[in-house]
Amino acid sequence: MESLRGSIRGGVVKRAEDPRFVAGQGNYVTDMRVEGALWAVFVRSTVAHGTIASIDTSAAREMPGVVGVFTADDIPGSMPAVVRSLGEAAPRPLLARDRVRHVGDPVAVVVAESEREAVDAAEAVWVDYEVLPAVASLDAALAEEAELLYPELGSNVVAEGGFGPDEDVLADAEVVVTAEMHNQRVAPVPLETSNALAIPRPDGGAEVWLGSQAIHYTRNTISRALGIDRELLHVRTPDMGGGFGAKINCYREQVVVVALALKLGRPVRWHEGRAEGMLSMSHGRDQRQYLELGARRDGTIVGMRWSVTQDAGAYPLDGAIMAELTARMASGAYRIPALEFRWRGVVTNTTPVDNYRGAGRPEAAAAIERMMDLLAAELDMDPAEVRRRNFVPPDEFPYVATTGERYDTGDYAAALALALETAGYEELRAEQAERRRRGDRRQLGIGISSYVEVTAPGGRKDWGRAEVTPDGVVIYSGALSHGQGHETVFAQIASDILGVPFERIRFVQGDTDYVVRGGGTMGSRSLQMAGSAVTRAAEAAFEKARRIYAHNKEAALDDVVRFDDGRIGIAGVPDSAMSILEIAALAADPANLPPGEEPGIVVDEIYEQAEATVPFGTHISVVEVDIETGEVEILRHVACDDCGRILNRMVVDGQVHGGVAQGVGQALFEHFRYDADGNPLTGNLTTYLLPTATTLPAFEVVHTETPTDQNPLGVKGIGEAGTIGSTPAVVNAVHDALRPFGVRHLDMPLTPARIWEALRAARA
Numbered sequence: 001m002e003s004l005r006g007s008i009r010g011g012v013v014k015r016a017e018d019p020r021f022v023a024g025q026g027n028y029v030t031d032m033r034v035e036g037a038l039w040a041v042f043v044r045s046t047v048a049h050g051t052i053a054s055i056d057t058s059a060a061r062e063m064p065g066v067v068g069v070f071t072a073d074d075i076p077g078s079m080p081a082v083v084r085s086l087g088e089a090a091p092r093p094l095l096a097r098d099r100v101r102h103v104g105d106p107v108a109v110v111v112a113e114s115e116r117e118a119v120d121a122a123e124a125v126w127v128d129y130e131v132l133p134a135v136a137s138l139d140a141a142l143a144e145e146a147e148l149l150y151p152e153l154g155s156n157v158v159a160e161g162g163f164g165p166d167e168d169v170l171a172d173a174e175v176v177v178t179a180e181m182h183n184q185r186v187a188p189v190p191l192e193t194s195n196a197l198a199i200p201r202p203d204g205g206a207e208v209w210l211g212s213q214a215i216h217y218t219r220n221t222i223s224r225a226l227g228i229d230r231e232l233l234h235v236r237t238p239d240m241g242g243g244f245g246a247k248i249n250c251y252r253e254q255v256v257v258v259a260l261a262l263k264l265g266r267p268v269r270w271h272e273g274r275a276e277g278m279l280s281m282s283h284g285r286d287q288r289q290y291l292e293l294g295a296r297r298d299g300t301i302v303g304m305r306w307s308v309t310q311d312a313g314a315y316p317l318d319g320a321i322m323a324e325l326t327a328r329m330a331s332g333a334y335r336i337p338a339l340e341f342r343w344r345g346v347v348t349n350t351t352p353v354d355n356y357r358g359a360g361r362p363e364a365a366a367a368i369e370r371m372m373d374l375l376a377a378e379l380d381m382d383p384a385e386v387r388r389r390n391f392v393p394p395d396e397f398p399y400v401a402t403t404g405e406r407y408d409t410g411d412y413a414a415a416l417a418l419a420l421e422t423a424g425y426e427e428l429r430a431e432q433a434e435r436r437r438r439g440d441r442r443q444l445g446i447g448i449s450s451y452v453e454v455t456a457p458g459g460r461k462d463w464g465r466a467e468v469t470p471d472g473v474v475i476y477s478g479a480l481s482h483g484q485g486h487e488t489v490f491a492q493i494a495s496d497i498l499g500v501p502f503e504r505i506r507f508v509q510g511d512t513d514y515v516v517r518g519g520g521t522m523g524s525r526s527l528q529m530a531g532s533a534v535t536r537a538a539e540a541a542f543e544k545a546r547r548i549y550a551h552n553k554e555a556a557l558d559d560v561v562r563f564d565d566g567r568i569g570i571a572g573v574p575d576s577a578m579s580i581l582e583i584a585a586l587a588a589d590p591a592n593l594p595p596g597e598e599p600g601i602v603v604d605e606i607y608e609q610a611e612a613t614v615p616f617g618t619h620i621s622v623v624e625v626d627i628e629t630g631e632v633e634i635l636r637h638v639a640c641d642d643c644g645r646i647l648n649r650m651v652v653d654g655q656v657h658g659g660v661a662q663g664v665g666q667a668l669f670e671h672f673r674y675d676a677d678g679n680p681l682t683g684n685l686t687t688y689l690l691p692t693a694t695t696l697p698a699f700e701v702v703h704t705e706t707p708t709d710q711n712p713l714g715v716k717g718i719g720e721a722g723t724i725g726s727t728p729a730v731v732n733a734v735h736d737a738l739r740p741f742g743v744r745h746l747d748m749p750l751t752p753a754r755i756w757e758a759l760r761a762a763r764a
Contacts, residue, residue, distance in 0.1 A: 013502065013648055015488045017481070026239040029195045029209050030271050037197070037267040038067055040257055041118035043108040043125045044279065045100035048136060048349040048678020049147065050129035052098060055108055060124040065117030067264065069125060071108045072097035075259050079252055080224045082317045083159060090150045090158060090347070092315045094225065094252050094259070100129065101149055101314035102349050103680055104279030109256055111268060134349040134678035138288055138309055141348045149314065149347045157344050158312060159320045162327070163404075164340030169303035173294025177374045182747045183363045185286035185311065185672045186665075187278055187688060188356050192241025194281055195271035196254040198261035205232025206261055210254050211240045212510075213247045213480055214520025219512050221250035222258055233258075237510035240482040244662070245355030246282050247482075248522050249317060253280070275684045283672055284356020286311035287323065287363045293371045299381055299389045303338035306330055306367075310345045312353055319353030320345035325360025325457065331401040332368040333412045333452045333616055334390040339402040349678040355522065357662055358453070358720040362727060365451040369728035370735075370745070373448075377739065383732070384420060387450045388413060405454060407614040408708045408716075410642070415704050416450055419618040419640035422702050428622060436740055442624045443740075447733025451725045452616040455524035455717025460609040462525075463517045464533030466494060466541040468601040470585040472504035475538075478518020479530035480510050483658070484719060485651040486526060490534050492648060493713075497538040498580050499566015516604065524615075524717020527647070532711045533607035540603040542568075545583040548601075551594040552586055613708045613716040617641035619660075619729035625737040630755030632668055632734055638700045641721045645707045645714035652718050653701045659722020660699050665691040666723075667730035671749050689749075 020026060057069040068074075072095040079092040096107045108125055112118035135141040135149070141156040148156060170176055197209040205228065212218040215235045223230035240247070253270060261268040272280060290307040306327070312320035323343035330341050372390075376383040391412040392399050399407040425446070432444040465476035475494050479486055491505040508514055519529060542562075549568050550557045553576065561571045569577025580601075586592040587601050622636040639656050646652050669689040673681040682688040707714030727748070734750045735743065742762040746754055 013488055013492050015485050015651065016491060017485065017487045028192060028239050028241065029197055029211060032197060032209060034197065034199060034267045034269070037269050038111050038113060038264065039115040039118040040260060040268050040270040041110050041115070041122045042106045042253060043110065043122050043127065044276070045096065045103055045105040045107055047100060047129050047131050048103050048134040049132040050100055051132065052096060052100065052107065053128040053130050056126040057108065060110055060121040063117065063121040063124060065113040066121045067111045067113065069108060069110050069121065070260070071095055075256055077225055079255065080221060082249060083320050086158060086316055089153055090316050092252065094256050102351055103678060104351060105314070106252060109260070111260055111264065136349050136674045136676060136678035138311055138346055138348065140676070141346050149349065156347050158316045158347050160344035161324065162342035165338060169305055169338035169340045170292060170294035172302045174296045175378055176292055176294045177371060177378050178292045179371060179374060179745055181289045181291070181367055181370060183285045183287040183289065183366055184666070184748050185353070186284050186356065186670045187672050188244045188246040188281060188284060189690060190242030190244055190246065193272045193274060193277040194247070194251055194253065196257040197267065197269040198258040199267040200261045200265055203232060205234070206258055207234045207236070208258055209236050209238065211243070211247055212237050212250070213243045213482065213522055215480060215510055215512055216518055217248070217520060218250040218254070222255050225255045226259055233512070235512045237480060243482045244357045245284070245359055245522060248355050248520065249282070278683045278688065279351055279680060282317060282354035283313065283351050284353065285363060285666070286353050287326065289363070289367045291367055291371055293375055295375055297379065299375070299379055299386045301334055301336050301390050304330070304336050306341040308341070308343040310343065311350065312345045312347050313350045314347060315352045316345065316347060317352050317354040318359070322353070322360045326364045328403055328405045328454055328457065329361050329364035329452060330368070330403050332365065333392060333450050335392050336402050341403070350674055357659065357723045359523070361453040361720065362724045365449065365453070365724045366728045366731065369449045369451065370731060373732045373735065374745070383448050384416060384425065387416060387448065406611055407452065408611060408710055409706045410614065410616050411704065411706055412450060412616055415616060415640045415642055416618045418702055418704055419620050419638050422640065422700060423620045423622065423636065423638045425620070441628055442626050443737040445623045445625055445733040445735070445737030447621040447623070447729045447731065447736055448618065449725050449729035449732060450618045451728070452614050453721060453724045454612045454614055456528045456609060456612050457523050459519045459525070460529060460612065461606060462519045462529035462533045463604065463606050464530055464537045465602065465604045466534065466537035468498065468541050468545070468580055468584040470581050472506065472581065473498055473500050474506045474508060475534055476508045476515055477530045477534055478515055478520070479526040480518070480521045482521065484521060484526060484655065485648070489527065489648050489651055490531060493531060493535055494538045497535065498542055499562070500580060524719040527713065527715050528609060528613060528711050528717060529607060531715065532609070532713055533605050535712055536605040536607055537603045540605060541601050542580065544597070544601050544603065545580045547594055547597065548587050548592065549578060549583050552592055609710050611710055613644065613710050615641065615643045615716040615718065615721055617721060617725050619725035621726070621729040621733040623730065623733040623737060625734060625755065627741065627759060630752035630759065632750060632752070632755070634664065634697050634730065636700065637697055637726065637729070638702070639722060639725060640702045640704065641718065641725065642704045642706050643718035643721060644705065644716035646703060646705055647713065647715065652703070655718045656701050656722040657699055659720060660726040661691055661696055663723045663726030664696060664730055666748060667727045668749050668751070
C-alpha cells in the first residue's frame with residue numbers, strides 16, 4: 001500500500017465548499033422549511049441561584065397561536081452525566097425542576113404556531129423564585145461557608161487530581177520565578193447559534209436536524225435522555241456555521257425539542273438568538289493557575305510546580321475535568337526533569353464551561369510561555385535563547401515528558417529559527433532598543449510563543465467508506481466539517497489514490513443513516529482519524545478494482561499496475577489500461593467478478609491510531625503599545641506551525657488564520673464577566689468584545705514539516721494550533737513593551753484600561 005499512499009500529493013486544491021457559501025447557497029438548519037412546524041421558545045431563569053417556588057403558565061396558554069407550555073412536570077428526565085465519575089450526583093435536568101443554577105437555565109418551554117407568538121407567550125410565563133446566595137466566582141465557591149450548588153456532594157469541588165514526586169521539584173533551583181494567572185472565561189460565539197428541528201415519524205422515532213460536531217454522540221445522548229432506541233433516531237447536520245468545540249456535547253434544549261415533537265406529533269423547531277446563546281451555549285477557559293518555575297543561572301529548567309483551579313460553571317460538563325488536558329501539556333516544548341501538577345474543578349453559578357478551541361491546551365501554553373518570559377527577564381536573557389536551551393532535542397523523539405505524555409516527532413528549534421528569520425528578529429530588537437532610547441510614546445513589543453499541543457487526545461478511532469460507481473466516487477466520513485475543508489481534502493485523497501478527477505467525487509457526512517459510525521470533528525482529529533480511514537477505504541477499493549481487472553483480462557495480479565494517469569492496466573501494455581470508473585461498470589455484473597467478490601466496489605474501513613500526535617510551532621507577535629493611553633496595535637504576527645505532512649496548504653493556512661484571530665481575541669478583547677450575584681455583565685456583542693478585521697494584521701504563515709509515524713498520511717492536527725500559539729505570543733509582546741516601565745504581569749484581556757492603570761501604578 002505504500003505506493004498508493006505515496007501517490008497522495010500535497011499541494012493547493014481550491015476548497016470545493018466555498019463557491020456555494022460565497023454565493024449564499026449554504027444549507028443550514030434554520031433555512032429548512034417544514035410544513036406545519038411549530039416553534040419552541042424557552043423560558044430561562046433570570047436569577048443565578050434559587051429554588052423554584054411556582055411557575056404560572058396560565059396567561060401564556062391563552063395567548064394566540066400557543067399550542068402548549070411545558071415544564072419539568074411535563075418533560076421529566078435529565079441529561080446523561082458527562083463526567084461519569086459523578087454519575088447522577090450532579091444532575092442536569094432537561095428543564096429545571098426544583099432549583100436553577102445560572103442565569104439562562106431553562107425553566108419552561110412555550111410551543112406555538114409561529115416564532116413571534118412563542119416569544120410573546122414566553123414573556124407571559126411567571127416564575128416565582130426563592131433566591132439563594134450565588135457563588136459566581138472561584139473565590140466565592142471555595143469560601144468556607146459557601147452556598148453549595150449540589151448540597152448532596154458536600155462541596156463545590158466536583159473533581160480533582162494531579163501527579164508529582166514526593167520530593168520538592170524545585171530543590172535544585174538556583175532561581176525561582178512565580179506567577180498567578182487567570183486564563184479568563186470566553187464565549188465561543190460561532191456565526192450560527194444552537195438549533196434543532198425534530199420531525200416525528202410513524203415508527204415512533206424522529207428525524208432530527210441540528211448543528212452538531214458529533215452526530216453519533218448527539219444521537220446517543222438523545223436516546224439515553226428520552227429512553228428511545230437510538231435506531232429510531234435519524235440525526236442529520238447540514239452545513240454548520242462554526243462550532244469551536246461548543247457543539248460537541250448535545251444541549252438540553254435539543255433533547256427537549258425532540259421530546260416535544262414526539263409528544264405533540266408535529267415537527268418542532270428551535271433556534272437561539274445571539275443574546276440567548278451567550279447565556280446558554282457553553283463557555284470556555286476560566287482557569288486560575290499558580291505556577292513556580294525553577295532553573296539554574298544558565299537558564300536550564302530544573303523543575304516546575306502547577307496548582308490549577310478550573311471553573312466548571314453550573315453543571316459539570318467536560319469543563320470540570322478540563323485541567324486534565326492542561327496537565328498533559330504542562331511540560332510544553334521543554335525538558336523539565338521534575339514536575340508537580342495539582343488541579344481541581346469547581347462549580348459556580350455561571351454558564352457551564354465546556355470544550356472551546358484547544359480545550360485545556362491553550363491554557364497550558366499561555367501559562368508556560370508566560371513563565372518562560374518571566375524566567376528570561378529574571379536572568380536578563382533573550383527569551384528566544386531561554387527556549388533554545390530547554391527544548392527537547394530532535395534526536396530524543398519519541399520523547400516521554402515528565403507528565404507521561406508521549407511526543408511523537410518534533411524539531412522545536414527549527415520552528416523557532418524559521419519564525420525568527422521570517423520576523424527579522426534581530427532588526428526588530430534593534431528598532432525596539434532605539435525606541436526605548438528615544439523614549440517614544442509608542443513602544444515596540446516582541447512576543448515569542450513556542451508551543452506544543454496534543455491532537456487526537458482521545459477517541460482515536462474512526463470510520464470511512466469509499467464507493468466507486470461508473471459515474472464517480474462517493475466518500476463517506478465519520479468526521480463532520482463546519483469550516484475545516486473536509487469536502488476538499490478528503491476528495492483530494494480519494495482522487496489521488498483512485499485516479500478519479502476531483503470534480504467527480506462526492507463527499508457525504510453528518511447523516512446517521514448513511515454514516516455508519518464516527519467520532520465527529522473535535523480535538524484536531526479529523527484528518528488523522530477520518531482521513532486515514534478514508535485513505536484505507538480508497539486503497540482497498542483500488543485493490544478490489546485491480547483484482548476485478550486482473551480477472552477480466554486473465555492477467556496475473558502481480559502484473560496489474562497503476563499508471564501515472566491513475567488508470568489500471570498490465571505493466572508495459574498501457575493500451576490495456578482502464579479507469580477505475582470503467583472497472584466499476586464491470587463490477588456491477590457478478591459474472592465479471594473473481595470468486596468470493598461481492599458486486600460493486602464499496603469498501604468500509606475503520607482506522608484506529610495507537611497514540612496521540614503532538615504538533616508544535618512558534619508564533620511571534622509584534623505590537624505597539626501607546627504608553628499614554630494603553631492602546632495596543634498588532635503590527636505583525638508570524639505563525640510557524642508544524643502539523644506533520646501538509647496535504648493542502650490553503651486549507652492548513654485557513655485554519656491557522658482563524659485560530660490566530662481567536663487567540664488574539666482572548667489576549668486583547670474577550671472576557672465574559674459576572675457580578676457577585678451571578679448576573680452577566682457581558683451578555684451581548686456590545687459588551688462582549690470580539691476582534692474584527694480592522695484590529696487584526698495580515699498574518700504571515702510559514703511551516704516546517706515533521707511527519708508523524710502514527711498514521712499513514714503522516715499528518716498531525718492543525719485546527720487548534722493557531723489559537724494555542726497566538727495568545728501567549730501577543731501577551732508576551734505586550735509585556736515586552738511594558739517591561740522597562742516595571743510592569744511584570746497582567747492578566748488577559750490586555751485592554752487599554754488595564755494597561756493604563758498598570759502603567760500609572762508603576763510610575764507611582
